[in-house]
Amino acid sequence: MTDPCLTPQDNQLLSVAQAKEKILDAIEALTEFETIPLAHCMGRFLAEDICSTINVPSWDNSAMDGYAICFHADGSLADKPYQVIGKVMAGDSSVLALTPGQAARIMTGAPVPKGTSSVVMQEHATLLGENLQVPTRIGLGDNIRRAGEDIEIGKTILRKGDLLTPPRIGLLASVGFSQVTVSRKINISLFSTGNEIKEPGEKLSEGQIYDTNRYVLKSFLSSLPVNIQDLGILKDDQAEIHAALQQASKNSDLIITSGGVSVGDADFVKQTLESLGSLSFWKIAMKPGKPLAFGHIGEALFLGLPGNPVSTTVTFLLFAKPSITKLSGGTEHQNLRLKLRTTSELRKSVGRQEFQRGIMEEGANGEWLVRTTGRQGSHVLSSMAVANCLIDLPADSEGTEINEWVDVIPLNQC
Ligand code: AMP
Ligand code: MG
Numbered sequence: 352m353t354d355p356c357l358t359p360q361d362n363q364l365l366s367v368a369q370a371k372e373k374i375l376d377a378i379e380a381l382t383e384f385e386t387i388p389l390a391h392c393m394g395r396f397l398a399e400d401i402c403s404t405i406n407v408p409s410w411d412n413s414a415m416d417g418y419a420i421c422f423h424a425d426g427s428l429a430d431k432p433y434q435v436i437g438k439v440m441a442g443d444s445s446v447l448a449l450t451p452g453q454a455a456r457i458m459t460g461a462p463v464p465k466g467t468s469s470v471v472m473q474e475h476a477t478l479l480g481e482n483l484q485v486p487t488r489i490g491l492g493d494n495i496r497r498a499g500e501d502i503e504i505g506k507t508i509l510r511k512g513d514l515l516t517p518p519r520i521g522l523l524a525s526v527g528f529s530q531v532t533v534s535r536k537i538n539i540s541l542f543s544t545g546n547e548i549k550e551p552g553e554k555l556s557e558g559q560i561y562d563t564n565r566y567v568l569k570s571f572l573s574s575l576p577v578n579i580q581d582l583g584i585l586k587d588d589q590a591e592i593h594a595a596l597q598q599a600s601k602n603s604d605l606i607i608t609s610g611g612v613s614v615g616d617a618d619f620v621k622q623t624l625e626s627l628g629s630l631s632f633w634k635i636a637m638k639p640g641k642p643l644a645f646g647h648i649g650e651a652l653f654l655g656l657p658g659n660p661v662s663t664t665v666t667f668l669l670f671a672k673p674s675i676t677k678l679s680g681g682t683e684h685q686n687l688r689l690k691l692r693t694t695s696e697l698r699k700s701v702g703r704q705e706f707q708r709g710i711m712e713e714g715a716n717g718e719w720l721v722r723t724t725g726r727q728g729s730h731v732l733s734s735m736a737v738a739n740c741l742i743d744l745p746a747d748s749e750g751t752e753i754n755e756w757v758d759v760i761p762l763n764q765c
Contacts, residue, residue: 364636366746367669367704373631374645374670378652380512380680381604386532389523392515395533395576396681401509403526406499410462413439414494418476418483419457419467421449428489432482439464454483463495470494502526512682533576534680540580540599540651541568544611544620545658546587563660563732564609571667575675587611592623600628600648604678607671610658613642620644620655628653636746638703639727640666652678660732665706665741668760688743689759695723697742697757698750708738711759721759739763 365373384398413419420433433454437447441460448465449455455464463470469489477484502508508522515523515533523531543565551561562584572579582599585592585608592611599606611620612632621644624630630646630653640662644655654674656666673684691711699705708724721742724734743758744750751757 364634364641364703367635367637370633370635370643370645371670371673374654374674375677375684377645378674378677381534381537381678383535384532385535386530388530389520389528392520392523392531392533393517394574395515395536396676396679397509397511397513397515398532398534398680400507400511401523401526401528401531403502403504403506403508405502405526406504407502407525408496408498408500410498411467412441412460412462412496413457413470414459414496415470415472416458417473417494418454418471418485419449419463420454420469420471420483420485420489421451421466422468422491424451429485429487432479432484435478435481435483437464467495468492510682512680514676514681514683536576536578537604537675537678538580538602539572539577539675540582540603540606541565541572542582542595542599542606542608543584544587544592544608545584548584548610550584564656564658564663567660567664568607568609568656568667568671571672572675575672576679577675587619589619589623592619593627596623596627596648596653600651600653603651605652605654605675606648607654607656607667609656609663612644612655612657624648624653624655636703637665637669638699638705640669640706641703643670645670661708661728661735664732664735668741668762669706686760689719689740689761690756691719691721691759692754693722693742693751693757694720694753696750696753697723697744699744699748701747701749704746705744706741706760707744708734709740709742709759710738711740711761721757 423431433452435454435456438456439447439461440458443461447455449467457470468491471485471489475486509519543562547559548562549555549559569579585595608620611618621632624644628646628648630644632644634641635643639659640657642657643666646653654671656663676684697707707727709721710724711719711721714720724738726734740762741760743760
């Protein structure tokens with residue numbers, strides 16, 4: 352079955368992949384950077400390659416609590432006891448040296464004494480007075496973490512454009528960086544549009560609805576490296592929209608709006624922007640979220656997302672978030688994808704790529720599975736709120752039967 356909503360002009364629709372490529376191709380990364388303390392760099396994008404100036408670990412050290420031993424000169428390993436001559440704790444500088452047949456008590460992370468052949472785990476050794484009995488199976492170098500085994504001096508450990516995540520920040524700390532140079536935060540202006548849109552907390556009259564989109568968008572943006580200028584709700588009034596967007600373009604790297612980009616009588620964003628900047632209005636072969644506006648107003652990038660809250664959410668994740676990454680100098684623009692079996696029959700029409708809301712959960716046998724949240728209208732935000740993923744169904748698919756494999760984009764890491 353073909354999508355009944357497709358009109359003849361819909362042959363001109365862009366695919367999701369084409370739209371994303373066009374957007375990313377048109378975005379140049381910022382070239383303004385700042386050096387900030389390591390403690391503040393979570394979620395920022397590196398502006399330089401990082402090379403280690405030290406070995407990690409810096410010296411050979413013990414991987415276990417136990418005993419460092421120097422093998423007997425005659426090659427016997429466990430037949431004769433070893434004489435314990437001292438103790439090394441983590442943080443000690445290693446002055447102790449072992450000669451054949453000697454051992455030292457050693458703690459995890461402590462530098463191994465000179466002459467150490469291997470470290471024997473405490474649980475495998477028996478101490479009688481000064482005499483240490485070790486097991487028969489010991490290999491040379493057992494339980495010793497070698498200098499530079501994790502990171503060698505001079506090795507590039509992170510690259511320009513990498514997103515700084517907790518493990519990467521830990522890596523920077525482990526090689527001694529206390530600050531790091533990252534792209535500056537980008538300035539984003541945010542508007543909702545529509546005469547019917549009211550601020551939550553106000554009283555609704557007939558025909559009015561609460562502004563949902565600004566709250567969805569601000570919440571997504573709050574974990575990204577951006578400064579948000581929340582400019583509220585614009586009426587469907589050409590002069591008001593014109594003035595507001597022109598003003599916002601002067602101090603924004605990116606302007607994001609929602610609503611007003613389809614073909615309704617009150618869709619002034621589209622009309623206004625055509626006179627203000629260089630903009631493309633695209634119909635994208637996707638559901639939810641067919642209309643999207645993209646372009647420039649002055650120096651600022653502009654992204655006009657569709658008004659239905661689910662469409663706003665999905666287009667933010669598929670187009671706005673990667674745009675912010677690219678603008679911030681980030682190089683990882685791919686949404687994480689999984690393949691899971693569906694426990695629901697998923698219906699769709701041929702023609703548009705659909706992002707249906709889904710719930711991933713662990714099945715009885717431990718395999719992760721996905722099911723639909725139910726009704727998929729683009730105004731049904733409650734289904735988005737229970738979803739933990741989007742099920743990505745290709746444009747040419749008619750849906751899937753129970754137990755088939757589907758592509759899934761997890762949501763809770765966004
Ligand atoms: P539009 O593209 O402006 O015609 O909007 C499409 C639908 O989304 C309409 O039903 C609008 O009322 C609704 N809508 C637009 N903006 C918002 C918003 N900020 N919050 C909630 N719903 C919205
Ligand atoms: Mg509207």
